[in-house]
Amino acid sequence: MNWVDALTLASRSLRRRPGRALLTILAVTLGTTLLVALASVASSAGSRIVSKLSNGGPATAIKVSASKADSDQIYTDDLRAAGPKAISEATLSAVRHSPHVASVIPVIASRILAVPPPFGSSPALPAGEPAFGDTMVGVDLSKPGNLPITMLAGRLPRAGSLTEVAITESYLDHSGLSAANALGTQVEIAEPQAFQGSGSVQYRARWVRVEIVGLVSQQVGSGAFLVPIEQARLAQTWALAGVDGGDVFPLPSSPYTGLIVLASSLNDVHAARVLITNLGYANTAPEHLVASVLRYLGVVDIVLAGIGAVALGIAGLGVANALLAAVRERRREIGVLKAIGARDRDILRWFLLEAFAVGTVGGVLGAMAGLLIALWVGISVNAYLTEQGLQSIQFGDVSWPLIGAAILGTSLLAMAAGAVPALQAARLAPKEAVAAT
Amino acid sequence: MRLLGSGVAQRGTVARGSNVARLGSAIRLHDVNHWYRSGRSQVQALVDIDLEIPAGGYVALTGPSGAGKSTLLSLIGGLERPQSGTLMVGQHNLRDLHADGLAEYRRTTIGFVFQHFGLLDLLSARENIELAASLACASRNRRQQARDLLGEVGLLDRAEHRPGQLSGGERQRVAIARAFVNDPGLILADEPTGNLDAVSAMRVLDLLERVHRERGCTLLVVTHNEAVAQRAEQRFQLDAGRLNV
Numbered sequence: 001m002n003w004v005d006a007l008t009l010a011s012r013s014l015r016r017r018p019g020r021a022l023l024t025i026l027a028v029t030l031g032t033t034l035l036v037a038l039a040s041v042a043s044s045a046g047s048r049i050v051s052k053l054s055n056g057g058p059a060t061a062i063k064v065s066a067s068k069a070d071s072d073q074i075y076t077d078d079l080r081a082a083g084p085k086a087i088s089e090a091t092l093s094a095v096r097h098s099p100h101v102a103s104v105i106p107v108i109a110s111r112i113l114a115v116p117p118p119f120g121s122s123p124a125l126p127a128g129e130p131a132f133g134d135t136m137v138g139v140d141l142s143k144p145g146n147l148p149i150t151m152l153a154g155r156l157p158r159a160g161s162l163t164e165v166a167i168t169e170s171y172l173d174h175s176g177l178s179a180a181n182a183l184g185t186q187v188e189i190a191e192p193q194a195f196q197g198s199g200s201v202q203y204r205a206r207w208v209r210v211e212i213v214g215l216v217s218q219q220v221g222s223g224a225f226l227v228p229i230e231q232a233r234l235a236q237t238w239a240l241a242g243v244d245g246g247d248v249f250p251l252p253s254s255p256y257t258g259l260i261v262l263a264s265s266l267n268d269v270h271a272a273r274v275l276i277t278n279l280g281y282a283n284t285a286p287e288h289l290v291a292s293v294l295r296y297l298g299v300v301d302i303v304l305a306g307i308g309a310v311a312l313g314i315a316g317l318g319v320a321n322a323l324l325a326a327v328r329e330r331r332r333e334i335g336v337l338k339a340i341g342a343r344d345r346d347i348l349r350w351f352l353l354e355a356f357a358v359g360t361v362g363g364v365l366g367a368m369a370g371l372l373i374a375l376w377v378g379i380s381v382n383a384y385l386t387e388q389g390l391q392s393i394q395f396g397d398v399s400w401p402l403i404g405a406a407i408l409g410t411s412l413l414a415m416a417a418g419a420v421p422a423l424q425a426a427r428l429a430p431k432e433a434v435a436a437t
Numbered sequence: 438m439r440l441l442g443s444g445v446a447q448r449g450t451v452a453r454g455s456n457v458a459r460l461g462s463a464i465r466l467h468d469v470n471h472w473y474r475s476g477r478s479q480v481q482a483l484v485d486i487d488l489e490i491p492a493g494g495y496v497a498l499t500g501p502s503g504a505g506k507s508t509l510l511s512l513i514g515g516l517e518r519p520q521s522g523t524l525m526v527g528q529h530n531l532r533d534l535h536a537d538g539l540a541e542y543r544r545t546t547i548g549f550v551f552q553h554f555g556l557l558d559l560l561s562a563r564e565n566i567e568l569a570a571s572l573a574c575a576s577r578n579r580r581q582q583a584r585d586l587l588g589e590v591g592l593l594d595r596a597e598h599r600p601g602q603l604s605g606g607e608r609q610r611v612a613i614a615r616a617f618v619n620d621p622g623l624i625l626a627d628e629p630t631g632n633l634d635a636v637s638a639m640r641v642l643d644l645l646e647r648v649h650r651e652r653g654c655t656l657l658v659v660t661h662n663e664a665v666a667q668r669a670e671q672r673f674q675l676d677a678g679r680l681n682v
Contacts, residue, residue, distance in 0.1 A: 430516040431511045
């Protein structure tokens with residue numbers, strides 16, 4: 001008996017008992033649905049939780065400060081700074097070349113004075129340092145996915161733009177702007193420079209007008225403005241062209257205010273932090289927190305996988321039961337087939353293909369239903385979060401490997417479940433089978 | 438009619454339609470015993486059977502229920518092996534064949550016709566024959582072969598009907614067409630008219646005998662029916678597992 005004959009027999013056999021076939025497929029579908037839905041939700045929730053722990057950025061991000069590390073730095077997730085330490089190009093190079101590091105993103109922060117509209121009526125620049133009360137944080141925005149930034153509204157400034165900025169909620173608090181009308185507003189920014197005036201150090205500013213294009217929550221650095229690094233570099237260059245303002249306004253001593261270091265993987269975070277600490281820099285990363293949460297998520301995954309496995313196991317029993325009933329019903333047919341020359345493996349192929357068909361159809365339907373349920377859960381959760389005034393999270397990403405694994409796994413499980421009945425059928429003695437006529 | 442060993446022709450050398458017997462299908466049983474276990478007891482189904490059926494012969498096997506007719510048919514058909522004695526069909530010593538060997542033997546040498554037809558309800562008449570052809574060989578003209586055989590039994594117009602849509606007589610004719618799909622040397626018919634009315638039974642028997650004559654194969658019919666048995670060239674009677682010639 002060739003494969004086509006066996007497939008014909010399998011499909012016709014299923015159609016002969018449509019009710020039983022449908023119920024068996026339904027059992028497999030339900031099991032697969034549960035497994036796919038749980039896996040999708042758990043995967044999305046897990047990645048979002050880890051993302052939250054790492055402040056919207058990748059969980060492998062390490063923030064490095066232009067500060068010396070103290071001796072306990074490596075044992076804690078927090079920043080343990082002990083005095084300034086310049087971050088040079090050599091530092092960047094040393095970190096970049098580590099096998100545990102995927103990329104290094106430099107950060108430059110500059111102190112500024114920001115004046116919201118209406119322009120022209122703004123007060124005269126106050127004398128002295130306190131006027132420059134805000135900070136712009138400049139970073140390479142060409143790969144925002146690598147940064148601990150969460151968009152709350154609008155968009156990020158275009159990489160390299162000198163006229164666009166994003167603001168944080170802290171700026172909204174003290175500027176009098178609201179989230180609704182901040183986007184599109186123009187702000188004048190004064191970048192300070194100290195110079196030697198007549199007898200004392202005085203300050204002047206380089207004024208630029210920029211547009212607010214986004215509202216963000218960011219952990220790149222402490223500051224009210226997030227800007228492309230080119231803007232911050234210009235401000236730094238302008239400040240360095242002046243004189244040292246002493247304690248009030250010291251010249252920047254480090255080319256970079258900090259670094260965002262992306263470890264190659266979660267497993268590399270610790271090694272990357274050891275390297276950075278050994279270079280002498282204070283740093284922070286949710287390393288221990290993420291590891292701890294991942295352990296808990298691992299337990300949740302095991303529990304959910306267990307629930308899904310039980311459901312699939314029940315589905316497998318359904319397949320086995322249906323096939324056992326089919327073997328009992330088809331003793332005569334099996335006997336006839338053997339009498340006209342079918343070998344054991346021909347009968348085995350017939351029943352295994354039948355199980356495979358049930359598993360595949362159930363797997364495909366279950367995978368689709370599981371994804372729909374995961375999507376529905378995501379919509380429901382987001383509706384609840386929005387109702388509670390919380391930020392929504394994204395669910396329902398289609399994981400093709402998960403779908404493929406679910407369909408393949410279900411098909412193989414159905415075949416495994418059908419193996420015993422199929423072997424029973426294959427080993428049926430032809431005489432006994434014919435006697436059943 | 439030639440007796441066992443009385444010729445030298447090989448199976449397959451006889452042209453189709455020839456009335457010459459094919460030696461490959463001659464049957465010889467010597468001192469065959471067979472028994473079943475039923476719980477803790479043992480039931481002797483066949484006792485010291487010595488039997489020779491000539492190649493190309495038409496033989497009826499009769500006897501009351503439980504006499505061992507179906508058991509003997511199963512042994513000769515290779516559905517099981519005798520527990521003692523010698524059972525030769527053509528060149529095949531059936532006691533030496535294991536499962537796959539017996540399947541091969543059934544596939545190439547035997548054509549079965551069952552009382553209950555043994556057609557698969559899942560398949561049409563043509564597909565039933567094609568499936569048997571698929572088991573028998575890898576012929577690419579299975580469809581045409583099936584249609585030819587259906588034409589031979591007068592059921593070409595019913596080729597796409599499923600067994601449930603055919604009368605008893607028609608089903609048995611399809612079963613006969615299927616039995617001949619591998620051009621067997623030996624046809625084993627177990628009560629082929631048992632489920633048919635008198636008219637259909639005679640038509641089926643006529644068909645079996647015609648094909649038997651045309652193809653020169655050996656025909657062994659197990660029957661209760663005296664009228665059927667009388668049409669055979671030779672008859673054997675089994676009683677309580679013992680053979681009365």
